[in-house]
Amino acid sequence: MKHIYTGKTKDVYEQADGSYLLQFKDDVTGADGVFDPGANTVGLTMEGAGKAGLRLTTFFFEKLKEKNIPTHYIDADIDKATMTVKPASVFGEGLEVICRFRAVGSFLRRYGKYAVEGQPLDAFVEVTLKDDERNDPPISDDALDMLGILTREEYARLKELTREVSKIVKEELSKKDLELYDIKLEFGRLDDGSIVLIDEISGGNMRAYKNGEYVEPLNLEQLMLADLL
Structure with missing residues (x-):
């Protein structure tokens, strides 16, 4: 290898x-x-x-x-x-796509003047650049297109897929009385140019709560897969 x-x-x-x-x-x-x-x-x-x-x-x-x-x-x-x-290329040097169902984390830190903690959000999709030096800055669809990272059409597909995947994850969590607050996803292009979900979907890239209490990543896996372990 x-x-x-x-x-x-x-x-x-x-x-x-x-x-x-x-x-x-x-x-x-x-x-x-x-x-x-x-x-x-x-x-x-x-x-x-x-x-x-x-x-x-x-x-x-x-x-x-x-x-x-x-x-x-x-x-x-x-x-x-x-x-x-399957091998897939990332957009630019990598994007992270966050789907938010409640206001927590960096969303609350940025918009706390208008939002309150835990405020419901309608599957809000946010794209950030993978750039440690600049603390992964958020970027708009216009900027992505102008910088040649992602076309507006590709952004629309990215947003559509993000909401589809996130809602499926949210539904699965709800079956275990868990609520998904937000989730971080990554996407890439296959050789044929199609956009696909890449990386992982785990407790390490989402926030989930049970009865208003945050569930740690390892506990989340145990609660979700208890019937299979």
């Missing part, structure tokens, strides 16, 4: 057949030992987080496959904490 990329929460390798292998790690994003799915730094290491994230990611990617939502997912090996995926 050829090492392609070392990320905050996973490493990427190219396999002989052209597919990519994602190696999930126990690191999660945050700051000062506190988890934050929107953070651009590794905040802490949680033993078992890699496999937990992969279990939940596999669960959701299989659900999306059933609903014909395009992703890069091929298969996964939970014991090895690896996932095999």
Whole structure:
């Protein structure tokens, strides 16, 4: 295997057949030992987080496959904490797409003059540039188009897919009496130019609450997959 990329929460390798292998790690994003799915730094290491994230990611990617939502997912090996995926190129040097159902985290920090914590939001979609040096700045569809990162048509598709995926995740969580507050997703282009969901869908990239209390990523995986473990 050829090492392609070392990320905050996973490493990427190219396999002989052209597919990519994602190696999930126990690191999660945050700051000062506190988890934050929107953070651009590794905040802490949680033993078992890699496999937990992969279990939940596999669960959701299989659900999306059933609903014909395009992703890069091929298969996964939970014991090895690896996932095999189709090769996909990112937009520019990478975008993160957040779908928000309630006002928390960076949304509240930016718009706290007008929003209150936990305020309902109508699947608000926000795109940020992956740029640690500039703290992952939000960017509009006009700017994405003008900078040659994403066309307006591609942005519309990105937004559509984000809402579709996020609402499916929200529905699945609700079956376990969990409420999704926000989720961070990533997308890329396959060789044929089609836009697909990439990366992962795990407790490490979403905020979920039960009875008004925040649920830690490892607990989220246990609650979601209790019937399967």
